[in-house]
Amino acid sequence: MHIVVCIKQVPDTKNVRIDPDTHTLVRQGVESIVNPFDFFAVEAALKIKDERDARVTVLTMGPPQAEEALREVLSRGVDDAVLLSDRAFAGSDTWATSTTLAAAIRKLGDVDLILCGKQAIDGDTAQVGPETATMLNIPYATFAKKIEPMDDRHLKITRQTDEGVEVWKVPLPALVTVIKEVGEPRMPSLRHKMRAKKASIPLWGIQDLGLAPESVGLAGSYTQVVRVFSPPRRGNRLMIQGSVEEQAERLYRLLKESKVPGL
Amino acid sequence: MKVLVDRQKCTVCGVCVDVCPFSAITLTETSIEVSDACTLCGMCVDTCEFGALSLPDVGAGPGEDLSAFRGVWVYAEWREGLIHKVSYELLSEGRKLADKRGVPLCAVLLGHGLDGTLAHELIAHGADVVYVVDRPELAHFTDEVYGNVLVELIREKRPEILLAGATSMGRSFIPRVAACLRTGLTADCTELDISPEGLLLQTRPAFGGNVMATIVCPHRRPQMATVRPKVMKPVKRDGRTGSVESPTLPEECFRARIEVLEVIPEKDQTAKLTEADVIVSGGRGLRKAENFAIIEELAQLVRGAVGASRGAVDEGWIPPSHQVGQTGRTVAPSLYMAVGIAGAIQHVVGMQGSNVIVAVNKDPMAPIFDVATYGVVADLFDFIPAFIRKIRQDRGEL
Structure with a gap:
């Protein structure tokens, strides 16, 4: 079984803050990390590899430094990595990103299963997985919490929805996006770390993928950002003073007056 | 570039x-x-x-006659016999967009064994036309069949705009629809508007909610967006009229490669965070699992759901289904109470859309106070019991 895991290198948004005075992004201490959800996809792939004969390839599209993200994932025990990098890929929306990933997966050829994190924390769109699967004309299942091979050609997928849980029988090849319940990501091992350090990672650009420059990057995108701005700050914060009893009384009265439900 | x-x-x-x-x-x-x-x-x-x-311009793609597309559509999400509230919210927003454009507003209702009154509910909430497809293959959701049906309807009727809820269903199958139609899609919008030229201005949070971005899809149609629940307000007007149509679709739309084996509704109703009107959340400040009892007590008293920060979930004090934040659920209730939660950005992005936010924390410097409507600097183990007593007293229970 050949499993491909698609990952993304993202800015560590949880450390990003807006400076309340200048309204600009405070970048200090913000590093590039592997999208946290993608580690769950890597873990899901390695779990399958633990139990059956499987090869795992990790794929990312990004600037040249995204190679670090691939090595980070190789150190967890993934077999191979491929970096998709080309100036022509810059500015990709989800459509152009999916076009590029789908082309790379076609080039890899013998892929049975593609795993992705449920979404990336910088854009939070959750679109690239489903769009890539649609372009490859294979079925997909999103928000999987459990992946169980049924036989060589089918997976039993347990997926989390807003209403509960669904169990699907999904034929391979397929794409699955995963949530954290698939399992705690394993730590890098010394052996894999050494291997990751030395691994040679092929770099594919548009020519390797047989893509036209107008079909990728900003030129190949359908959506366009026209404005970026800071979210409006809540200006009316009220700190409630007094003893605990007084605070409870005041808060209760304020909530009553603003007619919030439940009170 | x-x-x-x-x-x-x-x-x-x-x-x-x-x-x-x-x-x-x-x-x-x-x-x-x-x-x-x-x-x-x-x-x-x-x-x-x-x-x-x-920024340089996006690609024009293969030329398309944009004027051939007309009308605003809302995907009406049907689950467990009911229409999801977000669909009504989208109809009221869609109504405004359709009126600005001078075009009809249509709803698409897919499912099986659909209650005949549902289409009229959609009309009362603003739809001029409701397209209903009722087939056994639509009894359970799959991305494939739901996607195929919506794609086929759009190809036939050519709306200029399609809106769907950013629910687990919408976020899952709408990307398939966009990819099949070769058009742009903006996820998780919190604000919509339309330019004089008819461009849908889709505003959404990015970088974990630290910035807002307005996005357009200039060269392809329909312009597609998923919209967060509880951001728009539904408007119902009884006596509105509209028509209901049941289009016939090619059989191949209903063919699925995926088989649904089981659908298990969540037993724990309190975990239905995204739907809740009131949420009381606890964080690391609770110090141990047993102390979640006071959060539960308060939540029950105000008929709310119990939420939690990642810290509390990571400690194993409460199951992940309660987690609010970037790696948990995004919520926007009328009242959100953050108790013993510091307010890391990863939590804040999941709840900052709430209408009224109450923060209770001992540390006056806790970042949670930056997003609070009302802040209480106090030991939660003193304050929450006092607040509970207040409510009970007022209700004559004490």
Whole structure:
């Protein structure tokens, strides 16, 4: 079984803050990390590899430094990595990103299963997985919490929805996006770390993928950002003073007056 | 490709250098330089007060006659016999967009064994036309069949705009619809508007909610967006009239490769966070699992759901289904009470859309107070029992 895991290198948004005075992004201490959800996809792939004969390839599209993200994932025990990098890929929306990933997966050829994190924390769109699967004309299942091979050609997928849980029988090849319940990501091992350090990672650009420059990057995108701005700050914060009893009384009265439900 | 710099307008003030999340802009004595690290995210463009920065245009793609597309559509989400509230919210927003454009507003209702009154509910909430497809293959959701049916309807009727809820269903199958139709899709919008030329202005949070971005899809149709629940307000008017149509679709639309084996509704109703009107959340400040009891007590008293920060979930005090935040659920209730939660950005992005936010924390410097409507600096183990007593007293229960 050949499993491909698609990952993304993202800015560590949880450390990003807006400076309340200048309204600009405070970048200090913000590093590039592997999208946290993608580690769950890597873990899901390695779990399958633990139990059956499987090869795992990790794929990312990004600037040249995204190679670090691939090595980070190789150190967890993934077999191979491929970096998709080309100036022509810059500015990709989800459509152009999916076009590029789908082309790379076609080039890899013998892929049975593609795993992705449920979404990336910088854009939070959750679109690239489903769009890539649609372009490859294979079925997909999103928000999987459990992946169980049924036989060589089918997976039993347990997926989390807003209403509960669904169990699907999904034929391979397929794409699955995963949530954290698939399992705690394993730590890098010394052996894999050494291997990751030395691994040679092929770099594919548009020519390797047989893509036209107008079909990728900003030129190949359908959506366009026209404005970026800071979210409006809540200006009316009220700190409630007094003893605990007084605070409870005041808060209760304020909530009553603003007619919030439940009170 | 990189951000474009108009050297005539640039004053080399350096503001963009600090704004760039990718450190792609550097300052020299006489100009700014943009390196290959530029991802065209656009952060710098809006901060430049001299208008010196701009993004290159997106590709036009294969030419399409945009004027052939007319009308605003809302996907009406049917689950467990009911229409999801977000669909009514989208109808009221869709009504405004349709009126501005002078075009009809249509709802699409897919499912099986559909109650005949549902289509009329959609009309009462603003739809002029409701397209109903009722088939056994639609009894359970799959991305494939739901996607195929919606794609086929759109190909036939050609709406200019399609809106769907950013629910687990919408976020899952709408990307398939967009990919099949070769058009752009914007996820998780919190604000919509329309330009005089008919461009849908889709505003959504990005970078974990630290910035807002307005996105357009200039060259393809329909313009598609998923919209967060509880952001728009539904408007119902009884006596509104509209028509109900049941289009016939090709059989191959209903063929699925995926088989649904089981659908298990969540037993724990309190975990239905995204639907809740009131949420009381606990964090690390609770110190141990047993102390979640006071959160539960308060939640029950105000008929709310129990939420939690990642910290509390990571400690194993409460199951992950209660987690609010970037790696948990995004919620926007009328009242959100954050108790013993510091307010890391990853939590804040999941609840900042709430109408009223109450923060209770001992640490007056806790970042949660930055997003609070009402802040209480107190020991939660003193304050919450006092607050519970207050409610009970007022209700005559004490």
